[in-house]
Amino acid sequence: MERQLIRQALARSDFGSVVTVAGWVRTRRDSKGGFSFIELNDGSCFGSIQVIADGDLPNYESEILRMGIGSSAKVTGTLTESPGQGQSVEIKAASIEVLGFADPETYPLQKKRVSFERLREIAHLRARTNTIGAVTRVRNALSYATHQFYQERGFLYLTAPLITASDAEGAGEMFRVTTIDPANPPLTADGAVDWSEDFFGKPAFLTVSGQLSAEAYALAVDRVYTFGPTFRAENSNTRRHLAEFWMIEPEMAFADLSDNADLAEDYVRYMVRHVLNTCGDDLEFFAKWVDESLMDSLAAVVDNQFERITYTEAVDLLGKADRDFEYPSTWGSDLQAEHERYLVEEVFGKPVIVTDFPFDFKAFYMRRNDDGKTVAAMDVLVPQVGEIVGGSQREERLDVLADSMRIKGMDKEHYWWYLDLRRFGTAPHAGFGLGLERMVLFTTGMQNVRDVIPFPRTPRNAEF
RNA sequence: UCCGGGGUAGCUCAAUUGGCAGAGCGCCGGACUGUUAAUCCGUAGGUUGUGGGUUCGAGUCCCACCCCCGGAGCCA
Known part of the structure; x- marks a missing residue:
C-alpha cells in the first residue's frame, strides 16, 4: 500500500477507497461512545486529516488512548465523506500504527496558542x-x-563562495574564518597574530555579499543570480536582522538603474x-x-x-x-x-x-x-x-x-x-x-x- | 551598541504601603459528548533570572551581573 501525503489524501473524493497516511497528532478527542477523533498533520499542507479510531481497534486501549499531541503514527483506512463540520474528508481507520509516543507531561507544544518567543526556545519542534x-x-x-x-x-x-579574503566587501562586520588555535596563535616578530600562517595564508571571513563574484560572472555570461546564505557579525538586535540570512543577488550586464528597478x-x-x-x-x-x-x-x-x-x-x-x-x-x-x-x-x-x-x-x-x-x-x-x-x-x-x-x-x-x-x-x-x-x-x-x-x-x- | 519594557507553576500572567506566593490554560483522574481551541467536576504542580545588600520580615526596596522582547543604528 502506497503511503500518500495528507495533501493528496485531502484532495480525493473517491470515498470507499483504502488510503495510508502518516504524520503527527495535532489533537485527539475521545468519545466515550467508544471511539476517538485524531487530527493528523504531516506538513504537506496547512490542513490536518481527521482519523476516526474505533474502539474495536486491537490497540485502542493500549496505545491509541495514550497517543497525545506530537505522537507520530501511520494510519491505513477507508476514505469517507465526513458527516462533521470543518472537514469534508476523513479516514475510518482499519489500523493505526503508533510510531512514536510523545509524553504529554513533557512535550512542550500544547493545543493552546504558544508565543513566538517561546517557540524560538523550542525551534526544533516549532515546525x-x-x-x-x-x-x-x-x-x-x-x-x-x-x-x-x-x-x-x-x-x-x-554559487558564489561563502569564504572570502576581502576584508571589506562594504557591508558590515564580518565573521573570521580561521584554523588558528586561539590559545596558541603563531605570532609575528612584534607580537601580533601572524595571519600568513593561517589556512589561506591571509585573513579570511564569511561573505557579507556575493555581489563582487556575481559582477565578475555577469561580465562574462551576461546575467547571473546568487541564492545563498550571507553573514553579518553586527550586534544587531532587531526583528529585521539576522547574523546569518539568505539573500538573492541578481546581476545583469548591459543594464542600467532603470532596468535594475x-x-x-x-x-x-x-x-x-x-x-x-x-x-x-x-x-x-x-x-x-x-x-x-x-x-x-x-x-x-x-x-x-x-x-x-x-x-x-x-x-x-x-x-x-x-x-x-x-x-x-x-x-x-x-x-x-x-x-x-x-x-x-x-x-x-x-x-x-x-x-x-x-x-x-x-x-x-x-x-x-x-x-x-x-x-x-x-x-x-x-x-x-x-x-x-x-x-x-x-x-x-x-x-x-x-x-x-x-x-x-x-x-x-x-x-x-x-x-x-x-x-x-x-x-x-x-x-x-x-x-x-x-x-x-x-x-x-x-x-x-x-x-x-x-x-x-x-x-x-x-x-x- | 544605545534607549525603553520584561524575567513569578509546564504555558500566559496576577500579587495593594515591604506582611501567609495566586488565577486561567495545559497535564493527570472522573463525568459527558460525531467531536472541531469541546464542555463540567476534582487533584497535583514554586530555589519568584543569578549573586550580594537593607529589614523583625523582600516577588516587592538598593547594588552588580545574565538573559529575553520592542525601538534606534548597521543593513537585506
Missing part, C-alpha cells in the same frame, strides 16, 4: 505548529519562484503571485490570525506599479509632510526608518523604489551620476518590513571607480581583480540583493525574521 508550518511552505514557495523567475529570463544560477519590481511581483497561487490555505491562516491587512498588502503589489521617486524627491516630500519626525530629513543624510515608513505606508500605500542617493553615504561601487553628488542606487521599500531590496548600477568606469575608492579610503590593492573587470572589456551593469527573510515577512505578515528562518542565528543565539 509542528500551524504558523511555522505555514511559514515553511511559503518560504519554500518563494525559493521555488526565485529559481523559476530567473531561469525563465536566462539568468545562470551562480524593472527587474526588482517584476521579481517581487512574480513571487507574490506565485505564493497567492500555491499557498492559499497558508495565506488564509495568516490573514485571519497574524495580519488582517495581509491580502490588501499583497494585492497592492500585484495590482499596482511600484512608486518610483528619487532620494531628492523623497526629501522634498518629507519636508512638506504635515507631521513631526524624530529626526528631520535634510538632503545629505540617509533616510530614517520612520521616513521610509511614512513614504510607503502613508503617502503611497504600496511599494516604493527610491533611487539616486547621495554619494557620501553609499558604497564605493555604485555608479556616480552626472550631477556629481549622487549615485545610481536604489532601495525597494515595502509596507511593514521596510527595505527589502538594495541595489545599484555599478561603476563601470575604471578611473571613476578608482577615484571613488580613494575618496572612501579604500585600498586598491585588495580589489585588483575587481578593478580588472573595468580594465578589460568593461560594460555597464547593475544588480541588487533581496533579503529572503524580509520577503517571507512581507508575504506572511509575520513580524520577526527570527520566526521565518528555520534556526535563527542572532547575537548570543545559535543553540540549534
Whole structure:
C-alpha cells in the first residue's frame, strides 16, 4: 500500500477507497461512545486529516488512548465523506500504527496558542505548529519562484563562495574564518597574530555579499543570480536582522538603474503571485490570525506599479509632510526608518523604489551620476518590513571607480581583480540583493525574521 | 551598541504601603459528548533570572551581573 501525503489524501473524493497516511497528532478527542477523533498533520499542507479510531481497534486501549499531541503514527483506512463540520474528508481507520509516543507531561507544544518567543526556545519542534508550518511552505514557495523567475529570463544560477579574503566587501562586520588555535596563535616578530600562517595564508571571513563574484560572472555570461546564505557579525538586535540570512543577488550586464528597478519590481511581483497561487490555505491562516491587512498588502503589489521617486524627491516630500519626525530629513543624510515608513505606508500605500542617493553615504561601487553628488542606487521599500531590496548600477568606469575608492579610503590593492573587470572589456551593469527573510515577512505578515528562518542565528543565539 | 519594557507553576500572567506566593490554560483522574481551541467536576504542580545588600520580615526596596522582547543604528 502506497503511503500518500495528507495533501493528496485531502484532495480525493473517491470515498470507499483504502488510503495510508502518516504524520503527527495535532489533537485527539475521545468519545466515550467508544471511539476517538485524531487530527493528523504531516506538513504537506496547512490542513490536518481527521482519523476516526474505533474502539474495536486491537490497540485502542493500549496505545491509541495514550497517543497525545506530537505522537507520530501511520494510519491505513477507508476514505469517507465526513458527516462533521470543518472537514469534508476523513479516514475510518482499519489500523493505526503508533510510531512514536510523545509524553504529554513533557512535550512542550500544547493545543493552546504558544508565543513566538517561546517557540524560538523550542525551534526544533516549532515546525509542528500551524504558523511555522505555514511559514515553511511559503518560504519554500518563494525559493521555488526565485529559481523559476530567473531561469525563465536566462539568468545562470551562480554559487558564489561563502569564504572570502576581502576584508571589506562594504557591508558590515564580518565573521573570521580561521584554523588558528586561539590559545596558541603563531605570532609575528612584534607580537601580533601572524595571519600568513593561517589556512589561506591571509585573513579570511564569511561573505557579507556575493555581489563582487556575481559582477565578475555577469561580465562574462551576461546575467547571473546568487541564492545563498550571507553573514553579518553586527550586534544587531532587531526583528529585521539576522547574523546569518539568505539573500538573492541578481546581476545583469548591459543594464542600467532603470532596468535594475524593472527587474526588482517584476521579481517581487512574480513571487507574490506565485505564493497567492500555491499557498492559499497558508495565506488564509495568516490573514485571519497574524495580519488582517495581509491580502490588501499583497494585492497592492500585484495590482499596482511600484512608486518610483528619487532620494531628492523623497526629501522634498518629507519636508512638506504635515507631521513631526524624530529626526528631520535634510538632503545629505540617509533616510530614517520612520521616513521610509511614512513614504510607503502613508503617502503611497504600496511599494516604493527610491533611487539616486547621495554619494557620501553609499558604497564605493555604485555608479556616480552626472550631477556629481549622487549615485545610481536604489532601495525597494515595502509596507511593514521596510527595505527589502538594495541595489545599484555599478561603476563601470575604471578611473571613476578608482577615484571613488580613494575618496572612501579604500585600498586598491585588495580589489585588483575587481578593478580588472573595468580594465578589460568593461560594460555597464547593475544588480541588487533581496533579503529572503524580509520577503517571507512581507508575504506572511509575520513580524520577526527570527520566526521565518528555520534556526535563527542572532547575537548570543545559535543553540540549534 | 544605545534607549525603553520584561524575567513569578509546564504555558500566559496576577500579587495593594515591604506582611501567609495566586488565577486561567495545559497535564493527570472522573463525568459527558460525531467531536472541531469541546464542555463540567476534582487533584497535583514554586530555589519568584543569578549573586550580594537593607529589614523583625523582600516577588516587592538598593547594588552588580545574565538573559529575553520592542525601538534606534548597521543593513537585506
